[in-house]
Amino acid sequence: MKLGVVVQRYGLDINGGAELHARYVAEHVSAHAEVEVLTTCARDYVTWRNDLPAGEETLNGLTVRRFPVGRERDVERFGRLSTRVFTGRHSVQDELAWLDAEGPTSRALISHIARHQAAYDYFIFFSFRYYHAYHGIRAAASRALLVPTAERDGAIGLSVFGPVFRGVRALLYNSFEERAMIEAVSGNTGVPHVVVGVGSEVPAHTNPARFRQKYGITGPFVVYVGRIDENKGCRELFDFFQQYSRSLRSEVTLVLMGNSILPIPDDPRIRHLGFVSDQDKFDGIAASDALIMPSYFESLSMVALEAWALGKPVLANGRCDVLQGQCLRSDAGLFYESLAEFVETLGLLQSNRRFAAHMGDNGREYFRRHYAWPVIVRKYMDTLDRLKAEDQAGRPRAGLEPLPGWFARRRISLPPSEDVVATLRSGPVRSSERRP
């Protein structure tokens, strides 16, 4: 079986969520199928500048074909169109223009998929919201699987993506909340799907004492790993943590790992280590009491999974449906939606070591059961085998709905996508994937 993994950027030094996800999947599935990566020459996800040479190269044993991006993103135009389609009444043509402005507009990549689709059994497209996925799926819908990596933002409410969600051969979701959201917005319940997520390369052994010695951390601490950004809920985290620390005279320290684009409070109980190596990251998580994940929007938090893999409980922002759902299903994390809940939950994790350890054990078990690589790869291969069997049986495929006609595309009749998203039901999915 030959698979084409289609993703907007690809490289060993590219650590974006969906891109890393795609690389991990490609590398692990390659043990069971021939995998070729189809991507662009871009390295920067803001400009899509052609930083890497076009053509073929081999990375970690996989063939990677890079195609040039036709034009860099015009940030102002993209912002203008985003405002139009997210907050105002608009047309299908506006949405297509938005997609075009978002990029990466690599017609060469789409052309390759259209021309050589017979050479591949299936294409696995990553990230529904980009140009390559939308046009790539339209070019080869009968062989397209989609890993949407969708978040609850305006893009999910755009009408042009409905036919894509309904027209692909299968969907591989990151979480049950993502599935519920996409099913609600597109009505694609008939499309084969599976909730997979992604594994993580967690080391077999960690050395917490080395981490403590290296950074001079002696007392108990909780850790945040990721970009330190207001959009990730870090400002709220600082506020809550400082109030917790002052009101309870707690000895716990908040350790931050990652680049900061937000001023970090000058507080002896908050330590910023900057960008750290993977080894330091895993050792740090292993040395911590808990991982804090304050983000409001996540399609799947890999760092939370890594904490669970290392047997550490997670304290998550309960306003993120995905994180709350994972905490509930795993019984390995608590969540907060207010200062009072933050104080109670962090206090509970701090004060009852046995309880925290049991949550960590639950997390380890949850990761092993649902996110260990053999489980992930098996889900991918089962889905592909099922499609293969359908193809061999000659079962008819639904196909992709055509675009509206010239005039219909230009009719301003679509509601603001943010209004569409606001009508979608929110909240965690509790029952599925529950720890036994």
Next chain:
Amino acid sequence: MAPEFVVRSESVDVEQIMKQIRQRIREKRGVDYTEDEIRELANVKLETFLDPSRVRSELLTYYRQAAAAPAGTLIPQAPPNYVFEDEMPYASSPGLGGRTIRLIRKLLNPLLKFFINPNPFIHVLNMQGQINAQNTRRIDHLLVAEQLNFEIIHNLVVEMTRLAIEVKNLKMRVESLSGRLDFTERRARALEAVVQYRPGSGPAAEGARSAAPAPGHGHPSRDSQPRRDSRPVREAQPAREAQRAREAPPAREAPPAREGEGQGGGVIKGEAQRARRRRRRRGGRGASDAPQAGGGPEGAEPKAEPLAVANGLNFDEPSGGERSQPDEGGREESAPPPAAAVPDEPTNQ
């Protein structure tokens, strides 16, 4: 009464724990309103205050617009003010033609004054220009003040809403405490009623004795203690006294009465009152043996007020495991392991 926060570690159920945490927060804070909800409630109150039927029909709309609009945009901008000088009626364009016309006007000015006097007009227009400028400044100032007023009203209403919620919560708490006090009093009376007195003892007999005391025969306090069995008083007394001494806090124990102490009616009456008090206490303790008493172990103080430990979380550890002791705040003490003692943690990968 805040429920005990119970987490059985061997079977962690996050949903249940979060429910308990939220329940605890609600009971500690009363009704659990977020900041946004308080603001929403405050807005509702503000609308009540600014009810269009009560105030001015357009005032509520006006305040809303004033709050939403940037300063100075609500009222249309006035045209720029003019400055009227004495020479302006004769002014013309600055070119040669203009200068010529101006000269002719000046020359003809005496002739004009035969028909009308332009000076008062010039003066009035000059004054009007100044008045306009002054009014513009005043309106700008009022607009700023109006926005501040709205802010103040809004903040006051928010604060009032917060206080109203707090008052409501405190009322609920007072009601709860009052209910518990009533219950305790009823319980005390009920226990007093079930005390069985030996024949010849009890309040009635004491009253009779205190009314006619036998000379030279004092009433040892222990004699007046109630008995629930029919054994001789002296037999059970040493053991009971010892038990009482162990159980009761010394500060609250009445001073022991001695044989032969207190001759005379007044003393005997006081002694009887003390005996009654002791009897009540013993009745309470003794009643704990009975199923309906519902108290703690015999002689134990009443169960501590849960709200006093509400800040902390008590956890039931698995049986046989270490049970960490809650500190004063109810929070369990937990010493973090020293850095060097943290072992490498293998993963299952």
